[in-house]
Amino acid sequence: xxxxxxxxxxxxxxxxxxxxxxxxxxxxxxxxxxxxxxxxxxxxxxxxxxxxxxxxxxxxxxxxxxxxxxxxxxxxxxxxxxxxxxxxxxxxxxxxxxxxxxxxxxxxxxxxxxxxxxxxxxxxxxxxxxxxxxxxxxxxx
Amino acid sequence: xxxxxxxxxxxxxxxxxxxxxxxxxxxxxxxxxxxxxxxxxxxxxxxxxxxxxxxxxxxxxxxxxxxxxxxxxxxxxxxxxxxxxxxxxxxxxxxxxxxxxxxxxxxxxxxxxxxxxxxxxxxxxxxxxxxxxxxxxxxxxxxxxxxxxxxxxxxxxxxxxxxxxxxxxxxxxxxxxxxxxxxxxxxxxxxxxxxxxxxxxxxxxxxxxxxxxxxxxxxxxxxxxxxxxxxxxxxxxxxxxxxxxxxxxxxxxxxxxxxxxxxxxxxxxxxxxxxxxxxxxxxxxxxxxxxxxxxxxxxxxxxxxxxxxxxxxxxxxxxxxxxxxxxxxxxxxxxxxxxxxxx
Numbered sequence: 001x002x003x004x005x006x007x008x009x010x011x012x013x014x015x016x017x018x019x020x021x022x023x024x025x026x027x028x029x030x031x032x033x034x035x036x037x038x039x040x041x042x043x044x045x046x047x048x049x050x051x052x053x054x055x056x057x058x059x060x061x062x063x064x065x066x067x068x069x070x071x072x073x074x075x076x077x078x079x080x081x082x083x084x085x086x087x088x089x090x091x092x093x094x095x096x097x098x099x100x101x102x103x104x105x106x107x108x109x110x111x112x113x114x115x116x117x118x119x120x121x122x123x124x125x126x127x128x129x130x131x132x133x134x135x136x137x138x139x140x141x
Numbered sequence: 142x143x144x145x146x147x148x149x150x151x152x153x154x155x156x157x158x159x160x161x162x163x164x165x166x167x168x169x170x171x172x173x174x175x176x177x178x179x180x181x182x183x184x185x186x187x188x189x190x191x192x193x194x195x196x197x198x199x200x201x202x203x204x205x206x207x208x209x210x211x212x213x214x215x216x217x218x219x220x221x222x223x224x225x226x227x228x229x230x231x232x233x234x235x236x237x238x239x240x241x242x243x244x245x246x247x248x249x250x251x252x253x254x255x256x257x258x259x260x261x262x263x264x265x266x267x268x269x270x271x272x273x274x275x276x277x278x279x280x281x282x283x284x285x286x287x288x289x290x291x292x293x294x295x296x297x298x299x300x301x302x303x304x305x306x307x308x309x310x311x312x313x314x315x316x317x318x319x320x321x322x323x324x325x326x327x328x329x330x331x332x333x334x335x336x337x338x339x340x341x342x343x344x345x346x347x348x349x350x351x352x353x354x355x356x357x358x359x360x361x362x363x364x365x366x367x368x369x370x371x372x373x374x375x376x377x378x379x380x381x382x383x384x385x386x387x388x389x390x391x392x393x394x395x396x397x398x399x400x401x402x403x404x405x406x407x408x409x410x411x412x413x414x415x416x417x418x419x420x421x422x423x424x425x426x427x428x429x430x431x432x433x434x435x436x437x438x439x440x441x442x443x444x445x446x447x448x449x450x451x452x453x454x455x456x457x458x459x460x461x462x463x464x465x466x467x468x469x470x471x472x473x474x475x476x477x478x479x480x481x482x483x484x
Contacts, residue, residue, distance in 0.1 A: 100366075101342070102265065104450075107447060110478060112479050113478070113479050114165045115166040116167060116198050116204075119196075119204050122242070122248070123206075123248055126248075126296055128245060128298040128306070130245075130301065131298070136165070140165060
């Protein structure tokens, strides 16, 4: 079984458990506001762990044995050459500030379309010419 | 050739015209393909959907871009004598525009474009971006029914500094009754200020309907994404002649347990609260309920590897016409590749 198929199974297990609450059992209460103070994050993470353990326990051991790539958007760059530190920093910053504001970073793409992506983002995200150039260096050092 | 196929053929012709792209400027095909289900007051509809996006640069200053939607909907027939499902399909262009980058601070847009009002229509409506399947109710305010303009637009970055940046968009749209590109005669725009250190964006939108009874629409938005956290807040308030409303949405991806790409970090809990208010007794069809409505959405998305996302949510909607539940599930794959093979 591939790694992505295992992820799908875990998510589908949780998915199946979520709407199982009978409609009649739902309360009429309006929801309380969500607060995400730092000290509550640990609590939330514990609850998430509990959810996983309850709903997907049979699947967890083989899935957790897999290795995962690092989380930074820079790791998703499709090119292999290294950018200069200055371009890397500016490009990374601009990527996080402009692109990630709306959408998740795509997991890799062909270097042949980096110019098109950046020009598209320039129009969509109203980037300046300087930002466009920095992002282009970031993607294609 | 059927009328609906003409714009698609036109888009393909534009794609072919961009064949001479440079090494990094190959036209791209992006978009999302998904399967969505929605259970509203006990009735479940199923919707496979493809939303392809084409972006083709021409020369150093021009970009032609278009997005389309191809979908099929299966919904309960509602006929007790013959229970079953009816299905309908839809194929159409969402927008088709040409962009001319005239200067470092000015881009001129012509064609059929998404109205630059608020944030949802332009930035969050693609299925591979939105956290929830359906948009906020109040985001319909100011979108002139179709959310589209046919005409011209100027936009760009007015000022961009390390500490702040100011972006703008201004448009004029003519009345269009074309079946593919329906629009009202209107004009307006949006300005937004972004503070990178605070990761805070605030903006203001205004537009005016210039046909029939002229009406003004106002909107304001605030987005906040604290640095080095997986927390994100988006909110918007819109007001028109007949209705007003707001939505506020939170999402979170934990940085613990190996970061956002770990097994647990890929979970994305969501919450959205929204309210709409009728300002008069008109029965205008503006996409906003005719009575005051409150709705709370709770979601849990899972970001699978390979640009695939599972969306789940439960919402409870409250109004004087009745309260009801909305369950939504879906899986969306985002694709992004060159329009043709090359070296």
